[in-house]
Amino acid sequence: MAQGPTITTIAERAGVSIASVSRVLNGLPTRQETVRKVMAAAEELGYVRNAVARSLKSRRTHQVAFAMADVGNPAYLAMLREIQPVLKAAGYRLVLHSTGAVVADEIDVLHSLGERYVDGMIMVPLRVTEAHLQMLGAARAPVVVIGSVPEGTPVDNVRADSRTGVRLAVDHLHALGRRRIALVNGPTDTVPGAARGAAYREALAERGLPYDEELVEIGDFYRAEGARAVAALLNRVSDVDALMCANDLIALGALDVLRAAGKRVPEDVAVVGMDDTDLAAASWPSLTSVSLGSAERGRVAAELLLDRLQDGEHEPRVVTVPPRLVVRASTTPEPPAVRDVTQAAVRDVTHAVGPADTQSRSTEGTEGTEGGGTS
Amino acid sequence: MAQGPTITTIAERAGVSIASVSRVLNGLPTRQETVRKVMAAAEELGYVRNAVARSLKSRRTHQVAFAMADVGNPAYLAMLREIQPVLKAAGYRLVLHSTGAVVADEIDVLHSLGERYVDGMIMVPLRVTEAHLQMLGAARAPVVVIGSVPEGTPVDNVRADSRTGVRLAVDHLHALGRRRIALVNGPTDTVPGAARGAAYREALAERGLPYDEELVEIGDFYRAEGARAVAALLNRVSDVDALMCANDLIALGALDVLRAAGKRVPEDVAVVGMDDTDLAAASWPSLTSVSLGSAERGRVAAELLLDRLQDGEHEPRVVTVPPRLVVRASTTPEPPAVRDVTQAAVRDVTHAVGPADTQSRSTEGTEGTEGGGTS
DNA sequence: CGAAACACCGTAAACGTTTACAGACTCTTG
DNA sequence: CAAGAGTCTGTAAACGTTTACGGTGTTTCG
Numbered sequence: 163m164a165q166g167p168t169i170t171t172i173a174e175r176a177g178v179s180i181a182s183v184s185r186v187l188n189g190l191p192t193r194q195e196t197v198r199k200v201m202a203a204a205e206e207l208g209y210v211r212n213a214v215a216r217s218l219k220s221r222r223t224h225q226v227a228f229a230m231a232d233v234g235n236p237a238y239l240a241m242l243r244e245i246q247p248v249l250k251a252a253g254y255r256l257v258l259h260s261t262g263a264v265v266a267d268e269i270d271v272l273h274s275l276g277e278r279y280v281d282g283m284i285m286v287p288l289r290v291t292e293a294h295l296q297m298l299g300a301a302r303a304p305v306v307v308i309g310s311v312p313e314g315t316p317v318d319n320v321r322a323d324s325r326t327g328v329r330l331a332v333d334h335l336h337a338l339g340r341r342r343i344a345l346v347n348g349p350t351d352t353v354p355g356a357a358r359g360a361a362y363r364e365a366l367a368e369r370g371l372p373y374d375e376e377l378v379e380i381g382d383f384y385r386a387e388g389a390r391a392v393a394a395l396l397n398r399v400s401d402v403d404a405l406m407c408a409n410d411l412i413a414l415g416a417l418d419v420l421r422a423a424g425k426r427v428p429e430d431v432a433v434v435g436m437d438d439t440d441l442a443a444a445s446w447p448s449l450t451s452v453s454l455g456s457a458e459r460g461r462v463a464a465e466l467l468l469d470r471l472q473d474g475e476h477e478p479r480v481v482t483v484p485p486r487l488v489v490r491a492s493t494t495p496e497p498p499a500v501r502d503v504t505q506a507a508v509r510d511v512t513h514a515v516g517p518a519d520t521q522s523r524s525t526e527g528t529e530g531t532e533g534g535g536t537s
Numbered sequence: 538m539a540q541g542p543t544i545t546t547i548a549e550r551a552g553v554s555i556a557s558v559s560r561v562l563n564g565l566p567t568r569q570e571t572v573r574k575v576m577a578a579a580e581e582l583g584y585v586r587n588a589v590a591r592s593l594k595s596r597r598t599h600q601v602a603f604a605m606a607d608v609g610n611p612a613y614l615a616m617l618r619e620i621q622p623v624l625k626a627a628g629y630r631l632v633l634h635s636t637g638a639v640v641a642d643e644i645d646v647l648h649s650l651g652e653r654y655v656d657g658m659i660m661v662p663l664r665v666t667e668a669h670l671q672m673l674g675a676a677r678a679p680v681v682v683i684g685s686v687p688e689g690t691p692v693d694n695v696r697a698d699s700r701t702g703v704r705l706a707v708d709h710l711h712a713l714g715r716r717r718i719a720l721v722n723g724p725t726d727t728v729p730g731a732a733r734g735a736a737y738r739e740a741l742a743e744r745g746l747p748y749d750e751e752l753v754e755i756g757d758f759y760r761a762e763g764a765r766a767v768a769a770l771l772n773r774v775s776d777v778d779a780l781m782c783a784n785d786l787i788a789l790g791a792l793d794v795l796r797a798a799g800k801r802v803p804e805d806v807a808v809v810g811m812d813d814t815d816l817a818a819a820s821w822p823s824l825t826s827v828s829l830g831s832a833e834r835g836r837v838a839a840e841l842l843l844d845r846l847q848d849g850e851h852e853p854r855v856v857t858v859p860p861r862l863v864v865r866a867s868t869t870p871e872p873p874a875v876r877d878v879t880q881a882a883v884r885d886v887t888h889a890v891g892p893a894d895t896q897s898r899s900t901e902g903t904e905g906t907e908g909g910g911t912s
Numbered sequence: 913c914g915a916a917a918c919a920c921c922g923t924a925a926a927c928g929t930t931t932a933c934a935g936a937c938t939c940t941t942g
Numbered sequence: 943c944a945a946g947a948g949t950c951t952g953t954a955a956a957c958g959t960t961t962a963c964g965g966t967g968t969t970t971c972g
Binding site for chain 2: 211279396
């Protein structure tokens with residue numbers, strides 16, 4: 163409460179100048195006797211450096227911002243979980259911006275960089291508009307963008323590869339003998355929706371499967387919407403043997419409907435989700451899912467930013483993180499028999515989980531996308 | 538990049554003093570002509586206020602810290618999701634501290650309040666030690682603690698009520714006719730573990746059920762551990778008809794084992810989880826779970842802190858958030874028949890879900906506990 | 913013994929704001 | 943027209959640091 167002690171207070175108490183106090187506190191060469199006096203005074207007074215004054219003078223805040231649409235989104239959360247420790251280890255605090263679905267808010271956040279309350283920023287834009295590019299060009303501090311940004315944009319860039327991701331899934335299903343592979347997508351006017359739709363067509367073509375419009379259903383990236391979409395799909399075509407879902411929630415909705423319709427998963431219909439969220443491991447049957455490497459993208463972004471903060475003037479870097487297919491029960495049949503219940507139970511827990519009261523820290527992967535589009 | 542413009546730059550450009558510039562920018566009464574000139578200059582130069590200098594002078598950072606053990610933990614995440622918008626609406630930025638399982642780090646974070654880089658802090662301590670209480674007493678900025686703190690501690694305090702929570706669950710199971718209700722707990726040397734163990738005994742007593750040591754199994758708060766514990770339990774006693782699990786992950790492990798053992802849920806064994814995480818709605822069967830109101834505790838904490846930041850000198854407040862039982866399929870039989878698949882599929886999606894690529898923002902409830910104990 | 917070299921320390925300026933105070937100007941009024 | 947009131951603006955100090963610079967005192971060496 164009481165006005166905390168400053169270096170002036172210490173200087174008086176120790177009978178030295180504020181310059182000496184500062185030098186001692188910063189470990190600059192000083193006579194032993196002075197060091198002792200200053201340390202003693204600081205100790206007694208319970209002195210703590212004022213970060214604000216320090217930042218003003220040094221032009222370094224030791225803070226970094228992470229801006230995304232919604233902390234509740236597992237993809238962003240996965241990034242955050244990786245970003246946080248990297249920054250912390252480097253002595254940076256993390257300022258969180260959850261902008262919501264409003265694109266204008268992202269521009270605001272970029273603009274606020276001018277306030278210089280952070281040394282740099284990691285941003286996951288919902289969409290990359292003209293305004294974004296303009297602000298990125300004029301940004302007053304280094305920015306790392308997670309999600310693709312056009313060549314030549316003067317920022318470090320970490321990308322996912324949903325194209326390859328979808329291909330991994332389709333190849334997997336194809337290898338399992340599935341030939342009527344449907345796509346349950348989200349809105350195609352979102353970045354991930356569009357990318358996944360296109361990738362699906364390509365992947366089919368590569369495998370020599372025909373593209374059948376009947377097999378594509380558009381819903382939204384929610385469980386209930388996914389369920390509706392799958393119900394509609396099943397009413398229309400009866401011989402579907404695999405569902406490629408554009409995210410895990412849609413896939414959960416698909417499982418709901420398939421179960422209700424009496425179809426066995428994966429025997430009758432195989433299901434693949436996308437983003438490899440915690441939900442994928444929790445569902446029954448557990449969900450095969452494509453990880454677009456959110457966690458790793460977060461880590462890489464943090465590292466790129468730290469590099470940039472140290473060095474500053476190298477060329478912008480672009481890193482693409484490869485996707486990964488995590489195979490679980492929704493595409494491969496259960497192991498024949500169950501010997502030991504304990505063993506069986508633990509079987510498909512692919513994720514390590516953390517401290518009390520809940521799970522935490524899945525070591526790798528989850529959702530991922532360039533953007534996040536909201537209808 | 539280039540050294541951004543300051544009020545001095547503007548003053549020169551507009552031909553006025555820096556005091557006038559400051560006045561204009563802060564909307565203090567000024568001649569119209571001056572306002573025009575300053576605004577024009579600011580506009581042309583793309584001026585943005587320097588938050589650091591501003592904070593130094595005004596002694597307000599407009600930043601608030603949220604400190605907890607692990608962002609990946611759904612309980613903390615639920616809090617964060619509520620805290621963030623409340624603070625944002627009030628014009629505060631959010632600084633995130635994920636301390637990890639190390640108690641000493643929490644003390645460090647409290648100590649760092651002295652650096653004055655935030656105006657206040659919301660903390661969810663893992664445990665409340667003597668050191669905590671001491672630091673809280675001497676804190677240089679207002680702190681709101683989520684999790685019980687002794688009477689007389691000079692901070693605002695938001696509490697959960699896991700006792701009542703467990704009672705709700707036991708009453709529910711009892712009402713369903715279950716009489717052999719087992720407890721699958723986490724380590725009893727953690728705050729939640731201890732609280733839940735005690736509450737279980739009490740709740741049984743209230744219902745006139747005997748406390749049977751055979752029915753209590755201790756594991757850890759993870760899925761695999763939960764599975765092991767339940768397997769051990771089933772090997773020991775055969776007539777269990779309900780499992781009260783100390784968190785949702787344990788409950789998921791329980792479902793795994795019960796399925797493998799050929800027991801039907803809920804017909805043979807009913808299962809209740811705790812914390813009401815997103816996983817509860819995602820599992821199959823969906824999981825009845827006790828919400829300790831993490832989301833609401835977060836919101837309340839944020840509001841208490843804002844009050845404190847405005848007013849400052851009122852008495853510490855204590856708020857207890859009531860638990861809530863969210864009933865799903867793991868305790869109540871499925872509805873008899875499925876008419877409309879769509880309908881059926883959407884049936885137990887109790888949580889609203891958010892934008893693209895994943896779920897988000899469950900409107901209410903999730904885990905909760907006073908602490909978080911890690912083994 | 914005087915000067916040069918050196919170690920240590922204090923004075924003061926700077927970082928970019930906000931704000932108390934007083935000066936300058938305009939306007940009103942007797 | 944002089945004086946007083948009122949309006950606007952500029953000067954300067956302050957917030958709590960860091961750091962360039964120069965001063966003092968001690969040591970070293972010719």
